[in-house]
Amino acid sequence: MWGQFLSKNPQTEVHEFIAEANKVVVLNTVRVDGEEVAGADVLTYNENGKLIAFDTLADETVLNRLFPK
Numbered sequence: 001m002w003g004q005f006l007s008k009n010p011q012t013e014v015h016e017f018i019a020e021a022n023k024v025v026v027l028n029t030v031r032v033d034g035e036e037v038a039g040a041d042v043l044t045y046n047e048n049g050k051l052i053a054f055d056t057l058a059d060e061t062v063l064n065r066l067f068p069k
Helices: 001-005 060-066
Strands: 011-020 021-031 035-045 051-058
Touching: 035 060, 051 060
Parallel strands: none
Antiparallel strands: 011 021, 021 035, 035 051
């Protein structure tokens, strides 16, 4: 799915970074194929500063329209 998504040339606009303890939340808007969706990326780091988890939270209905099964 990531390959298909990136082939559509997505544009990401970052609005805010929020950091607390070992997490960073990035509030953003993604535009792809005429669709626009607000979302949040959650990055989790270990005690050595290594990224150990990455989650994206957004309206899944947009992805379902862009990539129908």
